[in-house]
Amino acid sequence: MTTTLLQAPPSSEIHPDPPESATVLTVDDEPSVLNALRRVFRAQGIATLQATSAAEGLVLLKTHRVDLVISDMRMPEMDGARFLELVRNHDESIVRILLTGYADMSSTIAAINKGAIHRYIAKPWDDQDLVLVVREALTRRDLEKKNAELTSLTKRQNEQLRDINQTLESRVVARTAELQQINGMLDAAYEDLDKTFVLAVNVFSSLMEMRGGHPGHARRVADLSRETAKRLKLSERDVRDVYLAALVHDIGTIGFPDTMLKKPVSTYTADEHQRYRRHTIEGETALMALTQLQGVAKIVRQHHERVDGKGFPDGLAGTAITMGARIVAAASDLDELAHGALGELNLSVERVNSMLMGGVGTHYDKAVIEILLKVAEDLAAAAQNDVQIDAHDLRPGMVLARAVLSAKGATLLAAGYMFDERVVKQVTAFAEREGVRLTLWVKGDSLPPDVKRIESSRSES
Structure with a gap:
């Protein structure tokens, strides 16, 4: 019969297998006990080391890897409780089991309370229970060891992941800053390119006017049209198209003979009028090749349409005429009336305003004319x-x-x-x-x- 403080599981249960290469150190001053323990563990395939004293056991601990120690309580020079405490100090992970008799119970309890041993087994022991206790202890130690290794591995991996995340975050921040810088450079380059493009259209418009004999007309119409479009709350892109269309709205006249270009439209002959009425189509054709001027080309084609449908070249009416074309048509007529391009005389501001208001509903859009006249007044004051x-x-x-x-x-x-x-x-x-x-x-x-x-x-x- 065997009495233990911690009861061993029934012998009918399946014995867990100890980890491979597990080594048990047995320490007892009686060789017969050591031999008995060796026979028990050899039958189970468990390697053992034997020591006849605590001092010899400590030497073996320093020279061999040991997973579990079984020590007798009563030994000369150093008892089992003290020896197992030293084993604990050497390697806390080593499982410590104390063999003891009933007479040593008080010392055994003291050793357990001090945390120096895991379990005790009373002499005489039952071989089967002893093997089961050792197997369970070794299995538990192996699981604890693997758990510690996994915990350590998880900790290292978490640290690595944290480092990787920090590196990635740094790279993302750096890449984002780089992309922002590139986007800023692209925006600046695009803005510079756009300014250059608009300036080129301005230069081309001026070259046309040098031949046409009406310097400043397109530029004045463009200023009037752009501000009118803004106040009518057109989109930024539409405002830009209106401005560029105003600069080149007469591009279709570039092929006119000098005699036509240098006299008012009101003095044209019938043949000249017929040719004049085609210049909007020719202007659209000249601009269609440029993708960024598609909207501009449409305005150029329609800038001689009338809201009552009696304009040219397509006879469009009302809202069928794009707002940009309605703006450029009114701004162009205002400037030409004021500077004698439509007639032989320059007209006063009051007369120009009266004629434009008189054309509301037939030639012009009422909302456009009301805004345009206010724009003209404000630009003159600002000047x-x-x-x-x-x-x-x-x-x-x-x-x-x-x-x-x-x-x-x-x-x-x-x-x-x-x-x-x-x-x-x-x-x-x-x-x-x-x-x-x-x-x-x-x-x-x-x-x-x-x-x-x-x-x-x-x-x-």
Whole structure:
């Protein structure tokens, strides 16, 4: 019979297999006990080491890998409880079992309470129960060891994942910053390209007007049309199309003979009128090849349509005419009436306004005319604040109030252009290189207080 503080499972249960290569150290000062233990464990395929004293057992612990220690309680020089405490100090993971008799019960309980041993087995023991206890202890130790290894591995992997995540986050941040920088550069490049494109259209418009004999007409119509489109709350893209269409709305007349270009439309002969009525189609054809001018081309084709359907070339009426075309048509007629292009005389502002209002419902859209006349009034008032300065006084941030034209009337810089340091240097260098006094009109609200103004009459540029 065997008595234990912790009862062993019934012998009928299936014995768990110990881990492979498990080693049990048995320590007892009686060789017969050691031999008996060795026979029991050998039959189970469990390797054993034997020591006849605690000191010998400690030596074996230093030279061999041991998974479980079974020690007798009563031994000379050092008892089993103290020995197992030293085993614990050597390697806490080693399973510690104490063999003891009933007379040693108080010492055994003290050893258990101090945490020095896992279990005790009373002498004499039952071989089957002993094997079962050892097998369970070794299996539990193996599971605890694997659990500790998995926990350590999980910890290392979590740390690695954290490092990887931090690295990825850093890379994402860096890549995002790089993409933002690239996008900023692309936006700046696109904006610069778009400005260059608009300036090119301005230059082309001025070249057309040099031949047509009506300098400034397209530019004035473009300014009127753009501001009218903004106040009618058109989209940014539509406002841009209206502005560009106004600059080139008469591109279809580029093939007209000089005699037609230099006289008012009201003085055209019948043949000239017939040719004139085709210029909107020819203008659309000239622009259709450019993808970015598709909307512009449509406005150019329709800018001589009338809201009552009696215009040309397609006889469109009302809202069938694109809003951009309705705006450009009214702005073009306003400027031509004021500057004598439609007739032989320039008309007063009051007369021009009266004629445009009289055309509401037949030629023009009422909403467009009401906004356009207010825009014309506001632009004229704003022009009173324009300031003329010498090119050498030009500073970055100033806004051009009136287009800079070449000697032959070609647009070099469009009105509304904001000067940057590069263009300021180019303008001043040009004036010095050519040895001329170059003056510019800039917006008064963009003029620094220390810049000298040039007093001059306010003639139309």
